[in-house]
Amino acid sequence: MSMLSTARTAARTARASRALPFASFSLAARAKSLHTLPELDYAYDALEPHISGQIMKLHHTKHHQTYVTGLNAAEESYAKAPSPKERILLQPAxxxxxxxxxxxxxxxxxxxxxxxxxxxxxxxPFKDAVDADFGGVDGLKKKLNAATAAIQGSGWGWLGYNPTTKKLEVVTTANQDPLLSHIPIIGIDIWEHSYYLQYQNVKADYLQAIWSVINFKEAERRYVELHRNKVTI
Incomplete structure (x- = not known):
């Protein structure tokens, strides 16, 4: 996939999810408007006992804030970079x-x-799709949990929509790589900072517990909207 195709895909993915605080990953636009930490729609302890308030507060105010700060710094440096080589060196950040x-x-x-x-x-319609593609929500949980637990190191487990096959599919990404091959519907963070204080090294318990607080209404909204907008990759 070319860099141009990747950029177009990222923009379409962001428009489809509507969960992002910005419409696209445009460096020029970001130079004029810095990213900020989004507020949560619930209190830090509202997901207990499944995810502790301590984890949520640290995860949100420390870890996510670090990514926001790093992104703003990288984009500012990119905008000022005097040569293509220096801009290329900033791409990992x-x-x-x-x-x-x-x-x-x-x-x-x-x-x-x-x-x-x-x-x-x-x-x-979302439940109908889950039933058709996974045999029901239990089948979805089993497949997504297995794929996510198998990630070596840090990463994300996703339920994504594949516009080519027109099916919901389980996908994983490493580290903090965003999902570009599919439209994200549900994402599960498997970095240790998302569960270790509560579940320690037992990832399986965390993956089982998180389904009790998955926002299926949001997943339904994403799924319905991508069909309404006829999103393609």
């Missing part, structure tokens, strides 16, 4: 911090307290 910002901005929307419907998949 842009990818890592930009991906961290994109992924986490989606992740917060991806979660909801049980009092607000977290963990509840209602009847509708």
């Amino acid at each position: 842009l990818k890592f911090n930009g991906g961290g910002h994109i992924n986490h901005s989606l992740f917060w929307k991806n979660l909801a307290p049980q009092s607000q419907g977290g963990g509840q998949l209602a009847a509708g």
Whole structure:
């Protein structure tokens, strides 16, 4: 995939998810408007006992903030870089911090307290697609958890929509790489900072617990909107 195709894909993915605090990964635009840490739609302790308030606060205010700070710094340096070589050298920082910002901005929307419907998949077109592509929500959980648990090191497990096959598919990405091959519907952070204080080294327990606070309403909204907009890659 060419760099131009990758940029176009990233922009389409962002428009489809509507979970991001910016419309595209445009360096020129970012030089004029710095990224900021998005606010959560719920209190830090609202996802307990499944995800502790301590983890949520650290994850949001420390880890995500670090990606925001790093992205702003990298983009400022990129805008001032005097040569193509220096801009190329900045690309890893842009990818890592930009991906961290994109992924986490989606992740917060991806979660909801049980009092607000977290963990509840209602009847509708998204549920129909899950039933068709995975044999039901239990099949989805099993496949996504297995793929995510198998990630070596840090990364993300995704439920994404493939516009080519027109199916929901399980995909993983390494480190903070954003999902570009599919339209993200649900993302699960498997970096240790997302679970270690509570679940220590037992990733399987974290992956089981997080489904109790997955925001299926948001997943439904993403799924319906991408079809309404006829998003393609």
